[in-house]
Each structure stands twice: as structure tokens, then as C-alpha cells.
Amino acid sequence: MSLLVFFCGHAGTGKTTLAKMLLGPLMKASGSPFCLLDKDTLYGRYSAAAMGLLTGDPNDRDSPLFLQHLREPEYRGLIDTARDNLELGVSALIVGPLSREVRERRLFDHAWLGVAPDVQLRVVWVQTSDEVARQRIVARADPNDAYKLAHWDDYRQRRFVPGGASRKGLLWFDNTAPAPADYETLVARIVAQ
Structure with a gap:
């Protein structure tokens, strides 16, 4: 079974830490090798160079300029890399906010993702x-x-929280202070067929 698993949510929720923690248990539970594709690891240095040239601020990841011109190519690159791994029989964990894609239900669309219909x-x-x-x-x-942090109120206001139709099918995980059983339950829900 090939799995494409997205760990989505806003900054500071612990997406990357959670994905890294669950990588081994997911491989064991699914019997499949996994790769971890973290947006910041794969594109952080590139985006820093690009934003440094464009704005003089290599650390900008939230301005309208970044969101309009670099956000989409970063996410498409993550999905393209996951697809290459899936075609080789390696399941993938993608870590990134991906709030727009969650809102628009794109992460449940095999055709939009460009992955085979049998990928879970x-x-x-x-x-x-x-x-x-x-x-x-x-x-x-x-x-x-x-x-x-400098624009916290604006940032907080534009944070999307899934509700209604956009919440359907999401595996919701409160990462405030999870217990070991919460991690085990999440792994079981991810690998369930």
C-alpha cells in the first residue's frame, strides 16, 4: 500500500516534529518505506536567496510578495517530489501549512495531485x-x-481553521499536549484502509 500523508496546519503547531516522530511507527505499521518532505528543508535556502534578491529580506516567508510568487512553486515541488517517490514504491509524508489546498479539498484529489488512484x-x-x-x-x-511575529494580529486573522465541508476527511490532531495513546491512535488512523 502506498500512502501520501500530509501534515498540515499553521506555524507553531508542531507539524514537522510530529511527522518526524511518527515516521518510524508509520513504516512499521504500514510495512512501507517512507520519505519525509518538509517544505522548509527542501525550499528554505532557495526561498531565502530569492526573497533576499527580491526584497532584501531573506527571511520573508509571509509577505504578499512571497505568498503570490513563491508559495505555489514550493508546494508543487513538494508534490512532484512525493509523486516521484510514490512511483518508486516509497510512501511520502509532506509537511507544510497547505491551508489553501485543505480549504479547496485539493489534497484529496488524485488527479490534481497527479498520483495514481490506488495511492491512499x-x-x-x-x-x-x-x-x-x-x-x-x-x-x-x-x-x-x-x-x-511582527504582524501577528494580521497573520492570526488570516489563519484558516477547517470547518464544514473543508473538515471532511481530515485527521484532526490536537498537538497541544498529546499523550502516547494519541500518537498510536493517529498512526492507526493513517494506515487504516
Whole structure:
């Protein structure tokens, strides 16, 4: 069974930490090798160089310029890389906010993703409160978060929280203070057929 699993949610929710923690248990439970594709790891240096040239701020990841011109190519590159791995029999975990794609239900669309119909799609929405997310962002002291923190009220207002039809099929995970059983339950839900 090939799986394409998305760990989505806003900054500070712990998407990457959660994906890394569950990689081994997912491989064991599914019997499939996995690759981890984190947006910041794959495109962070490239985007820093591009934004440095365009705006003089290599740490900008949230301005309208970034969102309009670099966001989409980064996400398409993640999906293209996942597709290459899936074609080789390697399941993939993609980590990124992907809120627009969740809202528009694109992550459940095999044709939009360009993956075979037999690939199992799972979308995990990782969430915490705004306060916890902000504390985590401040604590990690990543320069890429400077714009978010400087414009926190605007950033917070545009954060999408799935509801109604956009929530259908999401594996909701509250990452505020999960217990070991919560991780086990999430792994079981991801690999369930």
C-alpha cells in the first residue's frame, strides 16, 4: 500500500516534529518505506536567496510578495517530489501549512495531485491554540518567523481553521499536549484502509 500523508496546519503547531516522530511507527505499521518532505528543508535556502534578491529580506516567508510568487512553486515541488517517490514504491509524508489546498479539498484529489488512484491519501490537520503556537514560534527563534511575529494580529486573522465541508476527511490532531495513546491512535488512523 502506498500512502501520501500530509501534515498540515499553521506555524507553531508542531507539524514537522510530529511527522518526524511518527515516521518510524508509520513504516512499521504500514510495512512501507517512507520519505519525509518538509517544505522548509527542501525550499528554505532557495526561498531565502530569492526573497533576499527580491526584497532584501531573506527571511520573508509571509509577505504578499512571497505568498503570490513563491508559495505555489514550493508546494508543487513538494508534490512532484512525493509523486516521484510514490512511483518508486516509497510512501511520502509532506509537511507544510497547505491551508489553501485543505480549504479547496485539493489534497484529496488524485488527479490534481497527479498520483495514481490506488495511492491512499491522508490529510492530518495539526492544531494548537493561537497562544501555544505563538509561544512555540517565539521559542524556536527562527528568523523566517519574524514577519509573522511582527504582524501577528494580521497573520492570526488570516489563519484558516477547517470547518464544514473543508473538515471532511481530515485527521484532526490536537498537538497541544498529546499523550502516547494519541500518537498510536493517529498512526492507526493513517494506515487504516
